[in-house]
Amino acid sequence: MAYAIELQNITKRFPGVIANDQVTILVGEGEIHGLIGENGAGKSTIMNILYGLTQADEGIVRIFGKEQFIASPNDAIRLGIGMIHQHFMLMPNQTVLRNIILGSAPRKGPVIDEKKARIQIEKIMEKYCMQVNLDAVVSQISVGEKQKVEIIKALYREVRILILDEPTAVLTPAETDALIETMRKLKEQGCTIVFITHKLKEVLAATDRVTVMRKGVVTGFGETKDMNVRKLSELIVGREVNFDIPFGAYCPGETLLELSGVSTAPRGGRMPVKEINLKVKRGEIVGVAGVEGNGQSDLIEVIAGLIAADRGGITLCEKDISKLSIRQRRLNGLSHIPEDRLKTGTSTVCSISENLLLNKYFLTPFSRHGIFNHRHIKQHSKLLCDKFLVKTPDPSYELKTLSGGNMQKVVFAREFDTEPSLMIAAQPTRGVDIGAIEYIHGKLAELRDSGKGILLISAELDEIMALSDRILVMYEGEIVAEFHRGEADEYEIGAYMLGAKRQVAHSG
Amino acid sequence: MDKGSLNKKEPIKKKDLMKIKEAIWQNKRVMDSLKLVGKQVAMTLVAVLIVMIFLAASGFSPDAVLIGLNRAITKDIAGSVRWAAPLMLAGVAVCIPFKAAVFNLGVDGQIYMGAIAASTVMLALPEELGKWGLLAAFLAAMVGGALFALIAAAMKVYFNTDMIVSTLLLNFVAKLFTEYIAADALRDADAAIQMNASKMFPESMWLPRLAYFAPSSANVGIYIAIAITLITAFIFYKTTLGYEIKLVGTNPNFARYGGMNANRVILKTMALSGAVAGLIGVIEVSAVQHRLLAGFNPSFGFDGIVVSLLANNNPFGVIFTSLFFGILKNGGSNMERLTEVPQVITQITMAIIIITVSSNIVVRKIKLRRRMKKDGSGSAV
Numbered sequence: 001m002a003y004a005i006e007l008q009n010i011t012k013r014f015p016g017v018i019a020n021d022q023v024t025i026l027v028g029e030g031e032i033h034g035l036i037g038e039n040g041a042g043k044s045t046i047m048n049i050l051y052g053l054t055q056a057d058e059g060i061v062r063i064f065g066k067e068q069f070i071a072s073p074n075d076a077i078r079l080g081i082g083m084i085h086q087h088f089m090l091m092p093n094q095t096v097l098r099n100i101i102l103g104s105a106p107r108k109g110p111v112i113d114e115k116k117a118r119i120q121i122e123k124i125m126e127k128y129c130m131q132v133n134l135d136a137v138v139s140q141i142s143v144g145e146k147q148k149v150e151i152i153k154a155l156y157r158e159v160r161i162l163i164l165d166e167p168t169a170v171l172t173p174a175e176t177d178a179l180i181e182t183m184r185k186l187k188e189q190g191c192t193i194v195f196i197t198h199k200l201k202e203v204l205a206a207t208d209r210v211t212v213m214r215k216g217v218v219t220g221f222g223e224t225k226d227m228n229v230r231k232l233s234e235l236i237v238g239r240e241v242n243f244d245i246p247f248g249a250y251c252p253g254e255t256l257l258e259l260s261g262v263s264t265a266p267r268g269g270r271m272p273v274k275e276i277n278l279k280v281k282r283g284e285i286v287g288v289a290g291v292e293g294n295g296q297s298d299l300i301e302v303i304a305g306l307i308a309a310d311r312g313g314i315t316l317c318e319k320d321i322s323k324l325s326i327r328q329r330r331l332n333g334l335s336h337i338p339e340d341r342l343k344t345g346t347s348t349v350c351s352i353s354e355n356l357l358l359n360k361y362f363l364t365p366f367s368r369h370g371i372f373n374h375r376h377i378k379q380h381s382k383l384l385c386d387k388f389l390v391k392t393p394d395p396s397y398e399l400k401t402l403s404g405g406n407m408q409k410v411v412f413a414r415e416f417d418t419e420p421s422l423m424i425a426a427q428p429t430r431g432v433d434i435g436a437i438e439y440i441h442g443k444l445a446e447l448r449d450s451g452k453g454i455l456l457i458s459a460e461l462d463e464i465m466a467l468s469d470r471i472l473v474m475y476e477g478e479i480v481a482e483f484h485r486g487e488a489d490e491y492e493i494g495a496y497m498l499g500a501k502r503q504v505a506h507s508g
Numbered sequence: 509m510d511k512g513s514l515n516k517k518e519p520i521k522k523k524d525l526m527k528i529k530e531a532i533w534q535n536k537r538v539m540d541s542l543k544l545v546g547k548q549v550a551m552t553l554v555a556v557l558i559v560m561i562f563l564a565a566s567g568f569s570p571d572a573v574l575i576g577l578n579r580a581i582t583k584d585i586a587g588s589v590r591w592a593a594p595l596m597l598a599g600v601a602v603c604i605p606f607k608a609a610v611f612n613l614g615v616d617g618q619i620y621m622g623a624i625a626a627s628t629v630m631l632a633l634p635e636e637l638g639k640w641g642l643l644a645a646f647l648a649a650m651v652g653g654a655l656f657a658l659i660a661a662a663m664k665v666y667f668n669t670d671m672i673v674s675t676l677l678l679n680f681v682a683k684l685f686t687e688y689i690a691a692d693a694l695r696d697a698d699a700a701i702q703m704n705a706s707k708m709f710p711e712s713m714w715l716p717r718l719a720y721f722a723p724s725s726a727n728v729g730i731y732i733a734i735a736i737t738l739i740t741a742f743i744f745y746k747t748t749l750g751y752e753i754k755l756v757g758t759n760p761n762f763a764r765y766g767g768m769n770a771n772r773v774i775l776k777t778m779a780l781s782g783a784v785a786g787l788i789g790v791i792e793v794s795a796v797q798h799r800l801l802a803g804f805n806p807s808f809g810f811d812g813i814v815v816s817l818l819a820n821n822n823p824f825g826v827i828f829t830s831l832f833f834g835i836l837k838n839g840g841s842n843m844e845r846l847t848e849v850p851q852v853i854t855q856i857t858m859a860i861i862i863i864t865v866s867s868n869i870v871v872r873k874i875k876l877r878r879r880m881k882k883d884g885s886g887s888a889v
């Protein structure tokens with residue numbers, strides 16, 4: 001078999017960790033290769049080495065059989081390698097078209113020939129059945145579309161090897177299916193694909209062969225057809241994973257959070273919510289299902305206090321919080337895992353412990369009269385990192401040195417640590433590995449069983465169905481259906497999500 | 509020695525090696541800063557070399573710059589200290605709001621307002637108050653500078669005015685206002701020659717000069733500047749305000765999500781910045797000029813931007829870069845006095861040094877900002 005990519009004995013060290021330790025990955029020509037493993041296993045790192053974003057300390061890289069030294073992404077692009085990053089790298093204020101041609105635009109003399117580029121791109125979009133509005137500004141388009149833009153950008157550079165780093169973490173199930181379809185089409189055209197994901201279902205559905213990594217070393221590889229969920233999860237975490245969430249019995253108590261007739265004002269490019277009525281009781285997880293962009297963002301932000309309600313009342317523990325500031329709401333027992341961990345949930349250039357400190361920095365014993373007690377802060381962040389499985393040698397490192405899933409754990413740790421009475425959990429397990437999902441789900445269940453309430457918003461129907469005692473379906477800013485656990489299956493909920501069906505009345 | 513013990517020894521050795529390696533990694537920050545310092549020194553030498561070539565090419569003796577700089581660090585070190593004090597404060601005044609991603613280009617204006625407030629107080633209070641009068645002048649200067657800085661900050665907060673533009677334009681207002689105050693409102697009516705300057709302040713209220721450096725005008729200001737810089741470092745690294753500033757400066761969305769009020773942070777940093785700028789005003793008029801001279805400020809505010817930038821907005825760095833700038837400034841005037849190189853050429857040579865030394869830092873900054881802009885799109889995962 002001819003190999004498109006041969007990574008031989010790659011070693012890469014970062015301060016305090018060995019991200020890749022003698023890693024060997026072989027990817028055959030024209031195959032879809034799954035790369036899976038825990039958070040911080042070194043998947044992104046080795047792909048960054050392949051794409052020239054960092055250089056290996058030791059080891060050999062061969063592309064199509066020839067040894068190569070890839071010093072920069074330019075070298076990689078020249079070799080026909082394209083990469084779509086875990087965290088997108090688009091210019092937010094430019095149009096889609098400009099983002100696609102950036103760096104390799106066709107020229108007419110000294111000026112860029114946008115017309116020619118447009119024709120070329122439209123051809124690509126037709127060939128792979130991907131449509132995006134080329135004149136839209138990137139900051140205005142949805143996550144799924146951003147991803148398409150990244151793929152088109154790579155195709156425009158005529159890649160023969162495409163690396164996709166956790167592309168499905170942010171996609172809806174339908175978008176994921178479409179992406180897998182696109183990957184198959186690319187494969188038919190002779191393209192080699194490396195596909196990183198934490199979702200075993202996708203691995204089994206889309207890939208030809210897999211490599212599994214753990215703690216910087218390869219723990220297994222082989223044909224996908226010889227694998228199953230159990231085998232893969234054992235290779236990933238080194239033990240059996242329990243997919244059943246250990247819940248206590250469902251016995252809801254008094255109402256914790258109540259929204260009555262809440263509407264928000266429409267703002268550029270966002271779906272407002274209309275006349276929302278909902279309740280979250282003690283000891284209850286309420287899941288909000290819906291295709292992304294149907295008002296979930298406004299729902300989350302209006303409760304958290306990031307945007308004001310146009311109409312309606314919000315009460316938390318029987319106290320009207322609709323006029324309170326963000327800080328006041330948090331002090332009243334609200335905690336909030338935001339949808340987008342990079343944009344709102346963290347500051348990547350601040351240290352891990354500074355990121356963990358956000359909700360408590362103004363409280364004793366963390367600070368007294370505005371002056372920090374650094375010793376206590378350090379101890380506390382070490383404790384949180386240990387407890388919530390954040391893999392880092394030292395919490396004083398910048399947050400950006402963490403792998404994507406570990407960043408998510410930092411956010412979760414911080415929000416869990418405030419002992420909230422109500423937690424808004426938006427995409428709480430986005431990008432985390434199966435071991436950590438087990439842990440986070442367990443923690444959410446624990447929170448529920450201790451008489452707290454959780455409002456769960458997730459693009460993943462599986463997660464909603466597994467965790468929620470009640471499921472609300474949102475469509476175009478309204479709640480169109482409500483089910484108790486086990487009352488409806490995915491297909492039924494899916495029909496409501498797409499607006500094909502709607503319950504006449506609901507109580508919330 | 510048998511084989512077993514050898515085998516036992518191996519892994520221990522490996523472990524030790526790892527530990528050593530780790531220790532080196534841990535010290536990477538220290539190494540990095542040492543490297544940076546080394547680079548700066550090398551750049552300075554290169555800069556001096558370029559200047560010498562420039563001087564030779566313009567038909568002057570190339571060692572003029574050496575004569576000037578040499579005097580500035582030996583015989584006339586007092587002059588360098590004299591300049592370092594206001595530069596240090598200016599660097600701090602720039603770096604406080606900059607940490608919160610707020611650009612205060614109006615430090616000069618705030619210096620003028622501080623000086624006006626201080627002068628008014630010193631001329632209004634009775635001479636007998638002595639140093640108490642000076643203390644009152646210091647407070648007035650800080651309040652004056654802070655209030656003036658708050659104008660731009662309030663415009664930003666309430667009308668979303670661009671701070672770069674507003675702070676810059678307010679400089680002109682302050683400068684013209686100073687001329688009016690000095691040459692009109694507080695004018696010395698009895699003076700033989702009328703100039704753009706107020707009456708002299710009572711001698712009892714002058715800020716003391718450093719006896720050790722007499723007869724230079726180097727003054728207690730340098731101690732004040734160092735103290736203020738250390739206080740700023742304390743605020744940055746040890747207080748909740750510093751934490752808020754850092755968060756607002758690095759990710760305002762995150763700060764807001766955590767319940768911080770970014771506007772309040774902007775107002776606070778600008779008030780602090782203005783107060784520090786006001787200190788420059790009062791120090792310059794009470795220790796150096798002893799009266800309000802319309803043109804007392806050779807745009808310290810703009811030098812402050814470079815000082816702060818070169819120090820990477822780190823208060824400890826500001827101490828060193830401002831001393832460096834003090835030496836440059838003093839070296840320039842010495843060069844002018846001791847050699848036949850005219851003032852214009854001296855200014856050009858100093859500019860060359862500044863540009864060369866700051867070039868690598870500024871380039872790095874620009875690269876970083878570009879990268880940050882790119883990352884900013886990351887609305888995912």
Ligand SMILES: Nc1ncnc2c1ncn2[C@@H]1O[C@H](COP(=O)(O)OP(=O)(O)OP(=O)(O)O)[C@@H](O)[C@H]1O
Nearest residue numbers: 014019039040041042043044045401402403404405
């Ligand atoms: N710039 C850096 N400095 C220091 N450590 C780093 C840096 N980049 C990555 N690391 C460390 O290297 C290890 C591997 O990280 P990597 O991002 O490759 O993980 P990953 O397998 O992609 O995980 P995830 O599934 O969470 O994205 C992690 O422990 C991480 O903390």
Ligand SMILES: [Mg+2]
Nearest residue numbers: 044086403404
């Ligand atoms: Mg990763």
